[in-house]
Amino acid sequence: MTDELLVVRAQLGERAALAELVARWRMPVWTYVRRMLDAERADDVSQEVWLAVLRGLPRLREPDRFAPWLFTIARRSVTDRLRGQYAFRQEDLVGDVVVEDPVESLVDRAELVSLLSELPVLEREVLVLFYLEDLPVEDCARICRIPAGTVKSRLNRARRLLREHLEKKGYRP
C-alpha cells in the first residue's frame, strides 16, 4: 500500500491506516531526530513529532507529499530543541560546486552515522535527509526552507568535512 493511500485513509479517520503510517515512518523519523540530537532527547522529540503529525494530518492537502511534510515537522521540533544550544546559522552557503566525491563510495552507512555527530548542525541535517532518509535534493530544500542550490552546497561542504574527519582517522581514498 502506498504512503498516499495510507495518508488518505488516515485522513478519513481509519485507525488502522494511522497505526500503519506510524509503524512505517517511526524509524526514519527517529533516525533523523537521533542524528540531530542526543539519545536522551530523541525519543521525547520523536513522540512530539508524531503528536504534531497527528494534529496536522487532517489539514494535509498533498497526501502524496507526506515524507517532506513529515520531515518539515520533525525539523521544526529538532530546531526548537537546538535553539539555544547552537546559534542556528541562517545565511546561505554559496559558491561551492557540486562534484562527485570519492568520500561517497568510501563511507558506508555505519561509519557515516558515527561521524555525523562531529559535523555542524546545518551540514549534518542535509546529510541525514539526503543520505540516510534518501530524500531528493528538492525535498531536502523544501524541508529546510532553503534553495536547492544551498542544499547542494551544504552537501558538498558536509562531504568535504567528512573527508577531513576520515583522513584524520587514517582513512585514505
Next chain:
Amino acid sequence: MIEEEPRLSAQEMIDRLEPSLSLKRRVRAVAALLAGLAGAVFVSALWWSEPDPLPGRTQLVFALLTVCCLAWAGYGGWLLTRRVPLFATDRVIAAWMGLAASAATTTALAAVAVQRGTGLVPALAVGGLFVAVALVLAVRAHARRRALLRRVRELTGREEK
C-alpha cells in the same frame, strides 16, 4: 558498530498517541464549542430583549454568564484547532452536531421572542446566521469526505491493476 534503536516500539508510540485520538476528547471539544456558542447567543438574547430596565446586579450576572459561555466556546475552539485532530468523518459528525445545536438555539430564541412579544425578527436573523454557517460547514465536510473516498477508490484501483 551497534545500531541504535528507539526506546519506544511502534505499538508503544501508538499507545502514547491514543489520548489525542480518544472519542471522548473529540466529543468534549465539539460540545464545549457548541454549548459555549449557543449559550452565549441565548443569554445575550435574553439580556438584550429584556423589556424593562434591569438592575445593576442582574446586568452583571448576564455579563458574567455571557463571558463564561464565550470562555467555553474559546476553549472548545482552541482544542479543535490546536489539540484534537478532527478527521474527515469526525468533521461530518461535528458539522451535523453544529447544525442541530444551531437549530435548537434558533428555536429557543424564537420561543423567548414570541413569549415576550418582541424581537422575533432579530432572533430569527441571528439563529438563521448560525444555521447557515453550520450548513456551509456540513456541506464542506461532506465534500471533503467524498473527495477523500474518491481518492481512496482511485488509489486502490491503481494498486490492484
